[in-house]
Amino acid sequence: MISKPWVEKAKSARDYRDETLSKVDPPLEPLPDPLPLSSQDLPKKYLTPREYELTQNYDAIELLEMLRSKKLTSEELTRAFLRRAALAQYAVNCVTELMWDEAVERAKYLDSLPEPIGPLHGLPISVKEHHGMNGKTNHASYVAWIGQPCDRNPLNDYLYDAGCVFYVRTTGPQTLMALECENNIYGRTVNPWNRNLTPGGSSGGEGALVGFRGSVWGLGGDIGGSVRAPASNCGVYGFKPTSKRIPLKGMKHTMDGKDSILATFGPLTQSRETINLFMKVILDNEPWRYDPSLTVKKWTPETLTEPLKIAIEWSDGVVKPHPPMIRALKVVADACKAAGMEVVDWEPYKHDKAWDIVSGLYFPDGGEMILAPLKEIDEPILPLIKFITEEQPNVKNRTMHEYWDLCVERDNYREEYAAHWSKTADSGMEVDVIICPATPGAAPLHDTARYWPYTSQWNLLDFPAAIFPVTFVDVEKDKKEEGYVPMNEQDKYNYDLYEPEKWVGAPVSCCIVGRRNMDEKVMAALEAVEKAMGRK
């Protein structure tokens, strides 16, 4: 029996990946079979103590300081992260390409210079395969696109010019439109905290790698939760800026020119301050001079002097989050109250209607274009992709006039939400930021991440949103709520999934959201919240 063409083509990409992994020097010892539920104990065992120390203990800010003060060479650091990334691949299957030779060569070159070439001099950075990179090919997880050339990616260029070392590229889901990370090329990427859970998607490879500490600075993209879901599921920081703050070119995807819902790149990191550095480095380049559609504003950190007014969104009114998420919100709310902030409940505004609008705008052609590369080579559609394109009531093949009508619905909803937010000032101060569930629970079980609105809500509104880790699932504290009567079918689906024993070891994260274009305020508020939580 002859294998189908798509199967052969998919294998070629895996072969290429394996070839790049064969460069690991020294090679890694074979991993246990079966692999442990959590991958978190593997690095200590498989890396040298120095590699472990460098990759385990510092965020990007600290590593950059060590590099600048010559306590560390870029080559040593890069080799450590290359080996940890390779280990991550064997543990959780998150790598599409390990860039051993070129990363080491780049690091050596940077080490040879008398002065740093920029603020990221010597820092290893990981990038989602989908984003493309100069001189590489990329396929955006479509088998049909394997081997296609990359476009120029100005964001990567800015980081490169600032002195970074690209060393690894990571996985995404089929079509990129999933909050999990499975495709027909590499299979499934799993969560480094619990392999029965998903790292999320679409920047799932980045989430898994950063959650495994195989990277301190990963690059993802977000149009429905693709930075935030993986960051949340994997217990790391993530940021979806307002669209048009940072450039978005060089990404391979379908439906280019459909700008009714805008994607944005965003970082996944080990610390809040790494996000601030990311934004500063990119915006110092004045990218609006290159892409005139961008907002003309450098990163302008805000100092918040008054006590903050924080609203907690306990539920979006459609699907009640799992108990660990509600506990995490309570941890944050209590810390904020204790620190003297005003903490109120957020009243969600028609989040069900928001999903109708945004899901329709994701695929105004009924999914025709996004599914075309699958049909082209007879690649089978995966269940979650079928779910998001073919099984959504408001995903339809619209006429152009129907499409414009839906854009009007979007604009009206955005204005209604702005009025809803402004109204919070009726009784005193206006709410500064919302703290909400990152997703309807901790990292979902595989093939169950079907409820997007906790993240897609903020894409529809184009609000800046940052993810920060709060706690871990606790089987004792996070018992199932017995006797709960679900509000609807989606709520029942989410409720029925939950059994605390299945979530052992899973991180729980919250999201902090501000009004559109208030990116700096969101990050300043996150600093205040984390300080209230006793963090630095």
Added chain:
Amino acid sequence: MISKPWVEKAKSARDYRDETLSKVDPPLEPLPDPLPLSSQDLPKKYLTPREYELTQNYDAIELLEMLRSKKLTSEELTRAFLRRAALAQYAVNCVTELMWDEAVERAKYLDSLPEPIGPLHGLPISVKEHHGMNGKTNHASYVAWIGQPCDRNPLNDYLYDAGCVFYVRTTGPQTLMALECENNIYGRTVNPWNRNLTPGGSSGGEGALVGFRGSVWGLGGDIGGSVRAPASNCGVYGFKPTSKRIPLKGMKHTMDGKDSILATFGPLTQSRETINLFMKVILDNEPWRYDPSLTVKKWTPETLTEPLKIAIEWSDGVVKPHPPMIRALKVVADACKAAGMEVVDWEPYKHDKAWDIVSGLYFPDGGEMILAPLKEIDEPILPLIKFITEEQPNVKNRTMHEYWDLCVERDNYREEYAAHWSKTADSGMEVDVIICPATPGAAPLHDTARYWPYTSQWNLLDFPAAIFPVTFVDVEKDKKEEGYVPMNEQDKYNYDLYEPEKWVGAPVSCCIVGRRNMDEKVMAALEAVEKAMGRK
């Protein structure tokens, strides 16, 4: 023979207009028949000396100062402008509704207050009919829409809250997509400097009224030149800000939700500083809190310290402007040089391609939606509307995917133009602003305004652009260029039109353009240029 329904309906709007004009108190003496070529001498003859003085001699800034210092009541001022606007209607046919009673009442109310309610306290402001106004109906020059209710118009609300007096509403062309001003309701609006010329469009009623000094502050809108062409043709100031600086709701139009080329409101005024005041008053309201799609930036005047680098666009490389326009550019260029500025030639970048893109994006459905209200009531299509929808090679009924492709072409062109501008820094300083023909000549003869690209270029690029008056057509100086060989059919059409004798009395204006979002810089540069020209 029974009149057609559209004819009856159109008459009802004229009857309404005439009824509002009957309120003029005291009534105006009848005008000469036939009317003189230029309407500029009529006011002195038909208004009282005080009315004439108030409407003839001051800009909005000066009138506001007189109002604030109680040298003048709002009622006296409003009555003067009401009478001059009525005179404008009889002279050039630019009014759809005179708001006598409510304007006088409003003015009296404002005069009765001990303190000004805002920065525009007592100032009469005119508004294009198309924009809508609380409590009124509007039809956007479609017969079928006569009598339809208005949407709320936040821009008008801001001005009202700042203390202005709305006193007159003005004409626009059929469908609003014309650089002239004729429709089947009111007929043709003519130019107050020469009635054989058009005031331009679509804000043609505003252009004519402000050019007649029947208003010091008019409100228009611009998606292809609709503020700039009338401002230029009528010898007044006009400003098209970057889109999304000021709110754009409350306008009646078709194709809502098609946001691939964005319209913006903009002022037509007697002075540059009135534009700055307009922008400040609107942006002091933080309109982004109401419409979250707007840019978050107050009006932030810039001080330009270095000598400016000005590029002169003598021609767009497709259609050569008429001699008066080229002379006007030379007047400005010489003044700038004499003031020590660096003056270079601007190299246009594929302006023909720009028109292909922008014309296609104006009507991606081949004009179906914009023409529907005509068909609904069997209203005849006018020649220039047929020209812009049915006779443009790149106006097609596209599929949604073809539409997205055209949006990609737009984005690519925008980036190429940005790179083209950045490249001017290769040899020293970067060009600060472009000074270019406002349109391919002075105000066009009726039914000949067929070349949009001098204005639509900056809508496609979304660059801020201000119009300023420079000179008047001079039959002696502006002789036809004999022996000129046109570059193409459009160039030949424009060239053949020109006979200086037909343009007696016509103002000639230039346009100053900056990179996207550099609105404040454009206005600062205009100040420098006007000072170089010996103005205040």
